[in-house]
Amino acid sequence: MKKSNNTKRTKFIFVTGGVLSSLGKGLASAAIGALLESRGLTVTFQKLDPYINVDPGTMNPFQHGEVYVTDDGAETDLDMGHYERFTNAVMAQKNNYTSGRIYYSVISKERRGEYLGGTVQVIPHITDEIKQAVLQLDGSVDVAIIEIGGTVGDIEGLPFIEAIRQLRSDLGREYTLFVHLTLVPYIKTAGEVKTKPTQHSVRELRADGIQPDILVCRTEIPLEDSLKAKIGLFCNVPKDAVITAVDVDTIYELPLHLHKERLDSKILELLNIWTGQPNINSWEKLVHNIKNPQNEVTIAITGKYVDLTESYKSLHEALIHGGLANGTKVNLQYISAEDLESKNVASLLDGCDGILVPGGFGRRGVEGKIKAINFARKNNIPFFGICLGMQLAVIDFAREMLDLPKANSMEFDENTPDPVIYLIKEWFDYRTNQVQVRDEDSDLGGTLRLGAYPCVLNKESNAYKAYRQEEISERHRHRFEFNNDYRQQLEENGLIISGTSPDNNLVEIVEIIDHPWFVGCQFHPEFKSKPMQPHPLFREFISAALRHKTE
Structure with a gap:
């Protein structure tokens, strides 16, 4: 495999997971990055997801959690948020x-004839494509965590496992490290910690050609040295490479715990x-303040995905960060927007001391969110509307203050007589320096x-x-825009346009006069919030x- 021509060589840490999903590979990877940065190293990350969707952009949040957006407009996995919050790395x-x-790229190359009529197979074509994706990071930083x-x-994950197995052969042991996150369950009725799931998980990984170098064991209670020795013996890993990842009170405590386990030293x-x-002083101070x-x-967070709070992961963390800046614990009360439609608001x-209406797509729960906004506006409760929340604040204001009861x-409502929020046909894209044209027939992502x-x-x-x-500069993910045809009317009745695009064409932030704090923004500020910033x-x-x- 062709390696980077850069003189600086990047070392790669490959993080896999076993036994079951949702063990916290993303957080473990982010914590590893934080520890390496604390030692003066530069890091970056990459998430390789086995699902067939090209990206999570059109996936239901109930299935996948939030879609995390990068500066360059990538719709990515929510773990990108963990990476950026824990480190200085910028995702793209x-x-x-x-x-x-990966498959789309390979199939496109085949259609263009780049494989010279050869039979296209998982090995080597898919695995080579994966390796190329990984190796584009070579030379960019000291350590890349994959x-x-x-x-x-x-x-569905086998091609990725095979690709990183080949990368060990291509790059050598000094440039590759395999970290395997696994589960060591505590059986309360028996009062015992069981190592068998970990043994089976490692056996499965070894059957695919990978011997893990480090085991990170997710568990409820700390592992005794004897248990670490047992796991190491049966998994062919030194005892000091068996790391306890015990449950912590706050995710921001994880780097400190893994450092205590000497994970960074072993890496x-x-x-x-x-x-x-x-x-690690800044992490210690952060955890103390939390x-x-x-x-x-x-x-109060009024949304339609409240049954799966992972749908609002970055939002959740950003509110915690806002509390940290004020020495304040933030209790989050998720309220179904549909409940607001049918019950007493x-x-x-x-x-509630503040009301937040987050982003979203589709009409379900919209009128409930508008009721929440109306309640905040009339009762002088601090309000924060994000993306759709900002748009609905404009709709609520237009309906009552402009006496436009059908504003929408x-x-x-495609036939609303007062489309205060609409699909703009042409606009200047400051990222590409081109005029973008779109209509109702364009692809959803387009x-x-x-x-x-x-x-x-x-x-x-x-x-x-x-x-x-x-x-x-802020990150966006939305389809509809503020309609400037109503701008003068709205401003004359007390709506402040407090942020616009440089050409003054796109409204980005709105506020209300004579309210303690009522702000709606078209963008997603939660994507740029960090615990220490x-x-x-x-x-x-x-x-x-x-x-x-x-008060």
Whole structure:
């Protein structure tokens, strides 16, 4: 396999998972990256997902969780969010590949005749494509952490496992490391920790040609040395390479725990990397602040995916970060938007210190969200609307303050007489420096405004007070836009346009005059929030909620 021509060589850590899904490979990978950064190394990540979808963009959040958007407009797996929150790495298209994307590339090459009429097979063509995806990171950083989605033994994951097996042969042991995350369950009735699932998982991995170098064992209780020795013996791994990943109170405690288990030291030893001691003071301070809040607020999140909070993963974390900036514990109260349609709104929202309406697609639960916005507006409760939440705030305002009772978005009513939110046909794309054209017949993905776009702020606004700068850049994922035909009317009746595109054509942020804190933004600020760098809007939203509680 052709290697990078860069003089700097990247070392690769491949993270696999066994026994069952949702063990936390993404968090483990992010924590490893955080520890390596704390030692002065540069890191990046890549997620290889076995599902056939080209990307998660059109997948139901109930099945896949949130879609995480990068600056360059990639719709990616939610683990990209963990990677960016825990480290300084910036994710992009090259950091997330699915089976669908790999196969699509291979099939396209075959159609173009690039294989010279040869028979296209999983080995070598699919595996080579996977290896090329991985090796494009070579030379970019000191260490690249590659997470293989799914569970070892899944039939759809076999090409990825085979590809990383070949990469060990191609690059050598000093440049590759296999970390296997597995489950060591605690059987409460027997009072015993069982190692058999781990043994079977490693046996499955070895049958595919990979001997793990390090085992990270997810468990409820710390593993005694005798159990580590037993696992090491049966899995052919040294005892000091058997790492306990015990359940922690907060995900941000994971790097500290894994450091205590000397995981970072073992990784550096096996990859033959020398560094100084890690500087983990910032993580220790962060965890201390999380566990010792000075105040407490309750935020209501009104959405339609509340039964699976992974659908709002970045949002959840950004609110926690906003609380950290204010020394405040944030209690999240998820409320079904459909319940708001049929039940008493005051009874569901009473007692909340702030109300947040997140993004989403489709008309289900929309009127319930509008009721929540109306309740926040009329009762002076701090409100934060994100993407669809901002659009619905405009609809609510137009219906009551402009006396347009049928005002709506064309997403929910194509024949509305007052489309205050509509599908814009042409707009200037600041990312490509081209005019984009779209209509109702375009592919779903083709009509989205995706990725980072600039926004100019009104200096007389809460948004400017939060950011403290005139121009910002934020990530978008939406299809419909604010209709400028209603802009003058809305402004004359008290709606503030506090952020627009540089050409003043696209409305990005709206606020309301004479309200303690009422802000709606077209973009998704949660994607740029980090625990040690809370996003300005979330910081100010929680600050407003805290003021509301104490008044």
